Each structure stands twice: as structure tokens, then as C-alpha cells.
Amino acid sequence: MAATTSYTVRSPQWILTYSGVNISADVSQMVVAIRYVDRLDGASGELEVEIEDSTKLWQGAWYPTLGDIVSLQIGYSGDLLLDCGEFQIDELELDGPPDVMRLRCLAAYITNAMRTANTVAYENVGIVEIAQQIATKYGLVLVTASSESESDVLFARVTQRRQMDLEFLKRLAREHNFDFTVRAGQLVFYERPALESVAATVVIVRSDTIRFSFRNRSRRIYGAAQFSYFDPDTKELITQSVSADQASPTGDTLKIVARCENAQQAQLKAEAALHLHDMVLVDASIEGPGNAALVAGSNVQLSGWGVLDGKYLIETAKHHLARATGYRTSIAARRISA
Structure with a gap:
């Protein structure tokens, strides 16, 4: 008799919580689909739950309230589940027939306060310290690499002018070669080279x-970058140049003229701009x-x-x-x- 080979079929598992109550068992036969999107570069996560509603429950007694908190864990039975974090119901959509209710949710940390534009001046601080202040302001835990180079990005003064806090942090991050995301109560803030290593x-x-x-x-892929700024002390235009780690298909040089405080920042901004283009x-x-x-x-x-x-x-x-x-x-x- 020929030997038979057995394979273990993993069973997908999800845990859906609504306003702190685990409703997975109650809705398991109704859920048609669950979609979770996780993004880098300062963008917020998204969650959509699609529910079959032939009983009309979700159009009546179970009709959700906009702003209610939903959380999700997803993966396979017996394995560690991915904690997707908390989300706020932002939009409800009913289609039919057959009747289908969709709960579209945005990351819960995007509060009214976080959507408010602010003007703030930061003095004698580093970029990671600014990230820490913003994380603390919204009750988030800052997660970052322990790297000496991170503390080198120091500002005598940098101003947030009529910008939302995360929008401002995203601009600083992109200009100085950092990436970040917010997930499950954490603000994960890393230098791009640290993430890539x-x-x-x-x-x-x-x-x-x-x-x-x-x-x-090959379009907008550069072999080098030059960052030029006006030094108010010497009254001269100072240029910092960096070369790409990989060969450029065109050999073009990216040229930038902008304000910064010193040669160190010019070097960092040149590296960040070159990396931002060439990483794609x-x-x-x-x-x-x-x-x-x-x-x-x-x-x-x-x-x-x-x-x-x-x-x-x-x-x-x-x-x-x-x-x-x-x-x-x-x-x-x-x-x-x-």
C-alpha cells in the first residue's frame, strides 16, 4: 500500500471587538469580508468589515454609531495574531439586494485634536525628541532604534506653522531620512537606513x-545630490554633495536650494532627498x-x-x-x- 502524506491545513482566525466587547462569535456567520490596510510614511491604517444583513439586524437594533471603537486581530488559529489596533467607525454603507452593511473605519488615534492645525516653535531639540513630544501629547508610545546618529539631527529652531502635528512630523521625517507609522498605540519612528538594515x-x-x-x-533616479543654502554668517552659498550607493541609470544629479541651519543639516537633507528618489x-x-x-x-x-x-x-x-x-x-x- 502506498504511503499517504498528510498536510496540516491552517485555519484563519480573527477577533473583532466592538466598544470593548468581543463580538466575533456573534457575527461570524454574518461577516463576508474583513480588510485591513497597514501603511508606512506617516499614513494611518484602515479597516473595513463587510456584513451580510438579510435579517436586517444591522439596519435596526444593531445599527452602529459613527465614532464607536472597533479593534481587530487577524491570523491563524494557534499562531500569534496580528494586533491591528483600534479604529473608529467613520462611514457606514448599506447595499442591496442582497443586503450588505459595510463598516469603514479609520485609526482611532486620529482624534479631533490631531486633525487641528497648530503653530509651535521647537528650540534646541532633536528630531526624535520632537517625535517623542508629539507621541506623548496623544498618549502614544514612541518606538525607535537606539542609534547615535538619530540624536545628531538637532535644530536650533524649527517652526510648525499652521500644520497638523503628524503632518508636520511627516515633513520633518521625509526631509531627514526617517519613516514612521502609528499602529496599536505606538508611534514607530525610524531612520530609513536603520529600517533597511x-x-x-x-x-x-x-x-x-x-x-x-x-x-x-530610471526616471528621477539620481547618481548624486547637491544641497545648497545661504550661510548668513559668511554671506556665502554653501553646497553639500552626496553620491548614491547604487549606480544610477542616468547619472543625473539632483540639485536642491533651500534653507537650513548648518552644513550638517545640509548633508542630511541631501542624503534624504537622494534616498527618497532612488529608493523606488x-x-x-x-x-x-x-x-x-x-x-x-x-x-x-x-x-x-x-x-x-x-x-x-x-x-x-x-x-x-x-x-x-x-x-x-x-x-x-x-x-x-x-
Whole structure:
């Protein structure tokens, strides 16, 4: 008799909490799909829950209240679930027939106060300290790498003029080569090189994917950057230059003229601007079976695509659990090393 091979089929699991109450068992037969989007670069996460409502419960006694708090954990039974954090119901949509209610939710930390534009002057502080002050203001825990170079980004004075706090922090981050995201009560604030240096947490091979696409471009990819600023003490135009770590398809030089306080900041801004352009030399979109380890800001190793193989940093992760397709995860990522 031929030997048989058995395979363990993992069972997707999700835990949905509404206003602090676990409603997973009550709604498990009604939920058609759950979609969670996790983003890097200062963007907030999103959650959508699609519910079959032939009983009209969600149009009556169970009709949700805008602003109510919903939280989600997703993954597989027996494994550590991905904590997606808390969300606030922002929009309700009813379609039919058949009757389907959709709860569209935004990250709960986006409060009215956080949507308010502020004018604040920061003096003699570093960029990480500014991130800490903003995190503390909204009850978030700052998570950052322990790196000496982070404390080097110091400002004698930097002003937030009629901007929302996270909008201001995003501008500072982009100008000085940082990335951040807010997830599950944490403000994760890292230098891009520190994020990119972390080992890949997952290996994705071609045979494990459902669909994929890659893009390799030359437009606005530079071989060097020059940042020039006017020094008020010497009355001279000072230029700082940096070169790319990888060969540019065009060899073009990115030239920037802007205000800054000193040569050190000019150097950092030149590096940040060059990195911001060149980091999209190769990017990928991958969809495969659900994987709770795939989150924005983590690194993965892609294998099976020849010269496009390498280590990639995830900028967006979308987790989609549906009756028709099961649990799937799709990522948008950029290559950081071949």
C-alpha cells in the first residue's frame, strides 16, 4: 500500500471587538469580508468589515454609531495574531439586494485634536525628541532604534506653522531620512537606513504567490545630490554633495536650494532627498496566502524572479479575509538590496 502524506491545513482566525466587547462569535456567520490596510510614511491604517444583513439586524437594533471603537486581530488559529489596533467607525454603507452593511473605519488615534492645525516653535531639540513630544501629547508610545546618529539631527529652531502635528512630523521625517507609522498605540519612528538594515523576517518565493508585478525605472533616479543654502554668517552659498550607493541609470544629479541651519543639516537633507528618489528604483506588488508577519516597515526576501530578487521593505500591507477567497495578504514593497 502506498504511503499517504498528510498536510496540516491552517485555519484563519480573527477577533473583532466592538466598544470593548468581543463580538466575533456573534457575527461570524454574518461577516463576508474583513480588510485591513497597514501603511508606512506617516499614513494611518484602515479597516473595513463587510456584513451580510438579510435579517436586517444591522439596519435596526444593531445599527452602529459613527465614532464607536472597533479593534481587530487577524491570523491563524494557534499562531500569534496580528494586533491591528483600534479604529473608529467613520462611514457606514448599506447595499442591496442582497443586503450588505459595510463598516469603514479609520485609526482611532486620529482624534479631533490631531486633525487641528497648530503653530509651535521647537528650540534646541532633536528630531526624535520632537517625535517623542508629539507621541506623548496623544498618549502614544514612541518606538525607535537606539542609534547615535538619530540624536545628531538637532535644530536650533524649527517652526510648525499652521500644520497638523503628524503632518508636520511627516515633513520633518521625509526631509531627514526617517519613516514612521502609528499602529496599536505606538508611534514607530525610524531612520530609513536603520529600517533597511534589519534582517528580512519572511522569505517569499515565487511558487508561494498568487500574483505579482515588478517595476524597474530610471526616471528621477539620481547618481548624486547637491544641497545648497545661504550661510548668513559668511554671506556665502554653501553646497553639500552626496553620491548614491547604487549606480544610477542616468547619472543625473539632483540639485536642491533651500534653507537650513548648518552644513550638517545640509548633508542630511541631501542624503534624504537622494534616498527618497532612488529608493523606488525597483518596487514590487506581491499577493499570496495570508501572513500576519507581513506588516509595513518590515523587510522580506523575495526569491525566484532572477535579477529582481533581493531584500525589500514593505511600505503597505493589505490583509484580506473573505468567504470566497480565504485569507490573503498583498504587499507593496521597494528593493533595498539585491
